[in-house]
Each structure stands twice: as structure tokens, then as C-alpha cells.
Amino acid sequence: MHIISIEIKDRRFVLPAGVGSDATHTTPQYSYAVCCLKTDTSITGVGLAFTLGVGTDLVCKAIEYLSMSLVGREMEELMSDFGTVYRKMVDSPSFRWLGPHKGVVHLALAAVVNACYDLWAKSRKVPLWKLLLDLTPEQLVNTLDLSYLEEVLTRDQAIAMLTDHVPGRENRKGVLSTGYRGYDTSVGWFNFSDEKIVDNTKKAMANGFTALKLKVGSDDPARDVRRAGLIRNVAGDNATIMVDANQKWNVPQALDICRRLAEVNPFWIEEPTHPDDVIGHQTIARTIAPLKVATGEHIPNKVIFKNFFQAKAMDFCQVDAVRVGGISEFLTISLLSKSMGIPVVPHVGDMGQIHQHLVLFNHIGMDHEHLFLEHIPHLKQYFVNPAEVCEAYYQVPQTPGSSSDLKD
Structure with missing residues (x-):
């Protein structure tokens, strides 16, 4: 299954009076910046980033930039070392300057990444929770980027933690x-x-x-x-x-x-x-x-x-x-x-x-x-x-x- 194109949607929803309000966000408009990964099959991967209305279009534009490199990728190959792919996206020099790792660009990254996992689970015909449980500890850790955590969580430690919890x-x-x-x-x-x-x-x-x-x-x-x-x-x-x-x-x-x-x-x-x-x-x-x-x-x-x-x-x-x-x-x-x-x-x-x-x-x-x-x-x-x-x-x-x- 190959990704052949990207579709991006700006979805905004009207809420009843008072719904969603808090002390800081008094008049929210629940919204999504949506990344859709189209494939050479009938299956589409869908990823969401949650926003509050104005500015959703900025996240959508960032999704467009971040997702370009995924076109042409085969799903199993992509996800087999997704941690490396993830780090390349998040540390792309011009985009990293805009964060690093926060704000509009990072919200867009969430939508792209979530679409990848959604597509992976759909391609295997299982819900996401089962996909994750079916992976070996090594396979799961291969999808993660543990950079900047090395003094508290190494790759070997992450694998060992997951392995230790398998018997229970x-x-x-x-x-x-x-x-x-x-x-x-x-x-x-x-x-x-x-x-x-x-x-x-x-x-x-x-x-x-x-x-x-x-x-x-x-x-x-x-x-x-x-x-x-x-x-x-x-x-x-x-x-x-x-x-x-x-x-x-x-x-x-x-x-x-x-x-x-x-x-x-x-x-x-x-x-x-x-x-x-x-x-x-x-x-x-x-x-x-x-x-x-x-x-x-x-x-x-x-x-x-x-x-x-x-x-x-x-x-x-x-x-x-x-x-x-x-x-x-x-x-x-x-x-x-x-x-x-x-x-x-x-x-x-x-x-x-x-x-x-x-x-x-x-x-x-x-x-x-x-x-x-x-x-x-x-x-x-x-x-x-x-x-x-x-x-x-x-x-x-x-x-x-x-x-x-x-x-x-």
C-alpha cells in the first residue's frame, strides 16, 4: 500500500451556548486540521489536530509542507523505522526554527503522524489499540523518537520496559x-x-x-x-x-x-x-x-x-x-x-x-x-x-x- 497524495481539510463546528468554555477559552469553536493520506487502494489514513477555530488554516498549511515527503512511501516500510522518519520531519531545519517542537508546526505534525498510524492500522485491518499490542517491543520502539531523553530513557530501556510488562x-x-x-x-x-x-x-x-x-x-x-x-x-x-x-x-x-x-x-x-x-x-x-x-x-x-x-x-x-x-x-x-x-x-x-x-x-x-x-x-x-x-x-x-x- 503506497501513499499517492495528501488531502487537507479545515473542519470547524458550531457548539451550543456555553459548551466548551473555560476561564481562558471563553468562546471556543471546536475545530480540526485534518490530514488525509490517499493511497493506491480505497483506504485513506486520517489524522487530526485539534484547534479552536481561527488559525486552523495555518495548521493546515503547515500540514501541506510537512506531509510532502510521505508521497510515494509504502506503509510497512514507512512504519518499520518511523522514529527516524518522525525525527527528520520534526527536525527539518526551516520548520524546526519555527518551534522547536511546539506551536502551529507541531500541531500539524500531530495530524500527519496520526494519519500514518491510522493508515497503518487500517492496512492491517485492526483497531489502533490492537495494532499497538500486536507489535513487538522492538517494533513499537522503532516508531518512536527518543532523542533528548537519553539520560533518562534509552532505546534499550524502553524495549526492556515493554518486554517486562508482556507477562502481565x-x-x-x-x-x-x-x-x-x-x-x-x-x-x-x-x-x-x-x-x-x-x-x-x-x-x-x-x-x-x-x-x-x-x-x-x-x-x-x-x-x-x-x-x-x-x-x-x-x-x-x-x-x-x-x-x-x-x-x-x-x-x-x-x-x-x-x-x-x-x-x-x-x-x-x-x-x-x-x-x-x-x-x-x-x-x-x-x-x-x-x-x-x-x-x-x-x-x-x-x-x-x-x-x-x-x-x-x-x-x-x-x-x-x-x-x-x-x-x-x-x-x-x-x-x-x-x-x-x-x-x-x-x-x-x-x-x-x-x-x-x-x-x-x-x-x-x-x-x-x-x-x-x-x-x-x-x-x-x-x-x-x-x-x-x-x-x-x-x-x-x-x-x-x-x-x-x-x-x-
Whole structure:
């Protein structure tokens, strides 16, 4: 199967009032920059990069530049040493200057890389999670770029980690029967009224969700504390409640407001300050303990994740396969995270379509803890094979590929 051409699409979607809002992104327009790898068969590989409307066209233009070298490549040959291909794309001199490894170019890389993995799984007629599990540790590591991680994770160490977890796979395959547990973010979007978040909490609990998330970061911290208390009162003491500030606070504000939010016993406090501020997160994590910090949805690459892990600046890793350089870098960061004892709970910038595959592999193949996966259903109707959640559990996808095909 050979790639013969590239098609790029700019897809933007209108959301209902208040949906998707947070303290920083108040009027989001959920959008995708889409890379479609056309082949000499009827099969097309589809890769997504998630955006918020304006600027999606810039990511699409970068996809055009980055994907040119893939035309003419045969799939099995391409993926047999994809780590090398990946590094050549990400380190192409003119494009690297624009990052390095962040911003518009890196988002475009995610779409291209995700399309490659989608096409590979489709060519083998298996869902992405099974493709990854079917690979030997050596074959999987061949798809990764471990550069700049050598002092903490070498190729041999990565292979050894994966090999060590092979014997326990059968015990962890129970997740294929139960599905992967989800948590509901849609109960508490920032612009929702108090009445709406109470009503949404009741509906979520009725649908089986016992883990819920609230957007915080109001100009008046009392609003955040009040709304968190409303959800706690409705959901009960046994519910798992997370709060997400979406980078709104500076460090002094975060320390003050996290102390106030402690009364609702949050499972984690997410993105409490600027996503590039490693030391700021470290300060917050140390000061608010035993409360825990989750972050990663805006951390753009493996090197910065490495620094966060080394600084013990996060308790939960929220790496996103449509924010970093696609599935390849997601798996690299998952290995690194596992080696440093940090659980991976992805941010679902793709609405769960790709990540439902990746958390299955992380759990079965790497022995990452089965915690939960964020559930945001607002684009479900636009996918050919949307993620299915039943009684708060993601059902295991069975269709070949990464579940990324969008309806025309």
C-alpha cells in the first residue's frame, strides 16, 4: 500500500451556548486540521489536530509542507523505522526554527503522524489499540523518537520496559471486557449557570458517572468555591471531583485559591498556572500537597514533559496526542511517565476518539493504572465511528484504524 497524495481539510463546528468554555477559552469553536493520506487502494489514513477555530488554516498549511515527503512511501516500510522518519520531519531545519517542537508546526505534525498510524492500522485491518499490542517491543520502539531523553530513557530501556510488562498482559486484558472508565467534563463548563451544573451533575450520576470535572478560574474565587460545593453536595462524598483552572492563575493566586478549594476535596487541580512554568508548577505541587496537580494538555513536547517529571511538578500527566507530535510522541511520553511513576490521564482534545485506543494500550502494554479517560461528547455526531460510552465506560472500539474518520 503506497501513499499517492495528501488531502487537507479545515473542519470547524458550531457548539451550543456555553459548551466548551473555560476561564481562558471563553468562546471556543471546536475545530480540526485534518490530514488525509490517499493511497493506491480505497483506504485513506486520517489524522487530526485539534484547534479552536481561527488559525486552523495555518495548521493546515503547515500540514501541506510537512506531509510532502510521505508521497510515494509504502506503509510497512514507512512504519518499520518511523522514529527516524518522525525525527527528520520534526527536525527539518526551516520548520524546526519555527518551534522547536511546539506551536502551529507541531500541531500539524500531530495530524500527519496520526494519519500514518491510522493508515497503518487500517492496512492491517485492526483497531489502533490492537495494532499497538500486536507489535513487538522492538517494533513499537522503532516508531518512536527518543532523542533528548537519553539520560533518562534509552532505546534499550524502553524495549526492556515493554518486554517486562508482556507477562502481565493477560491479567490486564480484563479492560477489553469492561471497557475503559470515563469521567464527565461536560457537567461544569465555565459559562454554565449554577442551576445548569447542578442539573448536569444529576444527569451524569444517573448515567453512571462517579467522576466529574468543574471549570474554575473565575475573577471572584468565591464563585469557584461555591460551584465546586454545589457539585460535591449533589454528587456526594464518594464522588471523584476534579477542578480545572485552564492556566488562569499566577502562582500566588493558585496557592490561595487551591487552599480554598481544598474543602471540596478535589481529586486534582488542573492547569493551575501557565503551562510553560515548570518551577511554578513545582512550587504549587509542593505547597498544596496532599492535593494533587494535573497538567499537560498545553505542554507541547517530550522534553518539557521530562522537565516536569524531573521537577516533580505534576502528579497526573495529561499528555494529548493532538497537542504533542501525534501518537508517536504520546507513546514516548507515556513510557517516560511510566518510568518516573506518573499516571497518564490524557487530555481529550480529540473528543476521545484517538485516546480511547491509547489508554487501552497504555494499560495493557505498559501497565499504566486504569484510572479514567475524559469524556466530551460534543462532536460525536460528526464522526463515522464515534466513541461509545455506556454506563460511564468507553466501549472498546472494533473498527480498523484510530476512529478518526469524519463524516463529509
